[in-house]
Amino acid sequence: MVRRSLGVALWSLVGLLACFLGALNGLVGTRAGRSLLARIASNAVERAVAGTIEVGDVRGSLISGVTLTNVRLLDADTSLVASLPRVDLSYNPLDFLAGRIVLFEVDLDQPVFNIVQHANGKINLEELLRLDVKGSGPSGPRPLVACRWSWPMRPGRRC
Numbered sequence: 001m002v003r004r005s006l007g008v009a010l011w012s013l014v015g016l017l018a019c020f021l022g023a024l025n026g027l028v029g030t031r032a033g034r035s036l037l038a039r040i041a042s043n044a045v046e047r048a049v050a051g052t053i054e055v056g057d058v059r060g061s062l063i064s065g066v067t068l069t070n071v072r073l074l075d076a077d078t079s080l081v082a083s084l085p086r087v088d089l090s091y092n093p094l095d096f097l098a099g100r101i102v103l104f105e106v107d108l109d110q111p112v113f114n115i116v117q118h119a120n121g122k123i124n125l126e127e128l129l130r131l132d133v134k135g136s137g138p139s140g141p142r143p144l145v146a147c148r149w150s151w152p153m154r155p156g157r158r159c
Contacts, residue, residue: 011065037062048101051075051128058140065090065105082125 005079071084086109095102116124
């Protein structure tokens with residue numbers, strides 16, 4: 001009797017895993033699923049920035065990384081902060097499920113930044129990413145943005 005219940009439990013687990021993988025494939029592998037994920041990501045980005053992020057195209061598996069093309073970052077008064085022809089992002093999707101935006105690698109191809117200090121003394125990039133806003137309460141922590149820069153010099157490229 002124990003053997004039969006163990007078999008039922010194992011087959012149930014296999015069935016649940018198959019359902020999960022099928023749903024994941026439906027999200028990542030179909031146009032409708034990718035569109036749904038794009039809308040969810042767009043809503044999350046709108047809450048995270050004080051401005052607009054325009055993206056021309058999204059390519060990649062969406063599971064561990066994507067390639068964005070023709071990305072434009074605009075601050076609240078629609079001034080151009082950055083123009084990024086190509087952005088390669090790698091991440092762990094479990095961080096997104098936990099409510100964190102953690103990017104392992106960001107590769108920018110020919111980026112153009114327009115950094116301006118406003119009359120209030122704040123930099124436009126600081127306002128766009130809401131780095132000047134405190135956390136949940138008056139003594140809450142500021143958002144964490146940690147960058148580790150590396151500039152590999154590839155043949156034919158210059159800084």
